Amino acid sequence: MTTRRNEFNFSGGPGALPASVLLQTQRAIETLPETGISVLGMSHRSEWFVSLVEEASQNLRALLGLSDEYEIAFMQGGSSLQFATIPMNFAGQAWAPPQYVSSGYWSRRATAEAQRVYRCAVAWDGVHSRYSELPDLTKLDIDPRAAYLHYVSNETVEGLQFGAQEGPSNVPLIADMSSDFLSAPIDTDRYSMIYAHAQKNLGPSGVTVALVKRSLLERVPDGLPAILDYRTHIEHRSNYNTPPVFAIYVLTLVSRWLRDEIGGLQSMCAINERKSAAIYGALESLGDAVRIHAKAPWRSRMNVAFSFGDERLDRAFIEFTGERQMTGLEGHRSLGGVRASLYNAVTEQAVASLCEAIREFALARI
Incomplete structure (x- = not known):
């Protein structure tokens, strides 16, 4: 199997996959060694898949040093679905409007979608520099009653990335890390929620990882559609509706690669x-x-x-x-x-x- 074209894939997404992961995936499409049938035909109700989700969760916990305060859900719909689901779950009348950092193409999309659901405030907008710079999150004027502060850690379009900086300590911090998740260590304790869709560093599109603190989950109102309620996916161990089995399988292979080959x-x-x-x-x-x-x-x-x-x-x-x-x-x-x-x-x-x-x-x- 040649890997030359994969190695020279500089696409913003779908991104390159490790050569060893591609090889294992190629074999699994024909026959999974553990089951004797193709990964594309594996049931999401099988013991194999239940074990796979558990391994993926444990691998992420180990790589990130994630505490037991966090729940992990593997969801669908990409970050675009999260843009609307987050305010549905975590904004509400008991708090001031959530605050958004508008630092580039994707954070502008996140802000616009959230505003369709709930009244949101823009804490900072990079339009003045044509989105070529980023703010210091600790110096933003954030209402301490705000439901949360949301930002995108890496703007893929403009090539902007937040460094390892402290966020405000008086409001929950939520970050879309879709394009730099697992690229470096993260001080996860600073966040109330981290989410990241695949097709960058995690594997093919189809799955989104959501790491949510239990204290944030206590805010979720009753009456949401079940599939838009984070508690549903956590309760059903990411198996509420037919999940993207193939995407989660490749994500698990990537997590093994990071652990075993990269170190x-x-x-x-x-x-x-x-x-x-x-x-x-x-x-x-x-x-x-x-x-x-x-x-x-x-x-x-x-x-x-x-x-x-x-x-x-x-x-x-x-x-x-x-x-x-x-x-x-x-x-x-x-x-x-x-x-x-x-x-x-x-x-x-x-x-x-x-x-x-x-x-x-x-x-x-x-």
């Missing part, structure tokens, strides 16, 4: 730091010939958004890298330019090849 999140973080440093270094060496969208203090380790300053040059670079079997480098439709996504499974060898392509292109075209 945990600290090791994963070190790899990701080397990858992003190499790309930013290659771009910065070009001086004014390239523009990196995010300002330096907030540059993402996961997504590098940049432009050669001319749409024709950007297109030429994407064609240039495509000839070298590098895919997924087109910028998001809302921003344009070029975007290199460096999710966990993108290898350092792939990044070295991209850096070389950047230098070759600049020498030939600029």
Whole structure:
């Protein structure tokens, strides 16, 4: 089985998967060693699947150092469903409006969806900088009665990422970590809820991980549709309705890969730091010939958004890298330019090849 194209997948999503996970998945589609039938035909009511969900939960707990204060649910609908479900469950008349940080494309989507459900306040908006910088969460003027503060830890479109900073201690903190979850250690105790959909670092799309503190679950009002109530999914151990068996299976393989092959999140973080440093270094060496969208203090380790300053040059670079079997480098439709996504499974060898392509292109075209 060749892994070359997977290694050179710089897409913002679906992202690359580890070569060993792809190989195991390929075999499991034909026959699961544990059951003798295809993973695609496995019942969600089988003992095998019940054990799989338990293993996935325990692997996440071990990788994150997650305390028993948290419940874990594997849900569907991506982060987009969470955008509306969170205020349904955790905002209410007993609290002031929840606060939202609007720092880029996805946090704006989250804010807009939440406002369809409940009156929400915008604690900070990055529009003034064209979403090229991030705030210090501790310095935001947050109503201490607010239901919660919500933010997106990594903006995939603009290439912005919050560092390991403390949030306000007087309101529950909720974070969408879809694009940097499991890329580095997290101080999970700071959060009342963390959620992340797959197709970035977790596996194929179809499953969303929700980590929720029990103290937050006490706020959920009665009368919600059962499928939109977090308590339903926790009570039924992520098996209330037919779950995405295949996606959870691959997620479990990824968690094993992080544990057994990478050696945990600290090791994963070190790899990701080397990858992003190499790309930013290659771009910065070009001086004014390239523009990196995010300002330096907030540059993402996961997504590098940049432009050669001319749409024709950007297109030429994407064609240039495509000839070298590098895919997924087109910028998001809302921003344009070029975007290199460096999710966990993108290898350092792939990044070295991209850096070389950047230098070759600049020498030939600029």
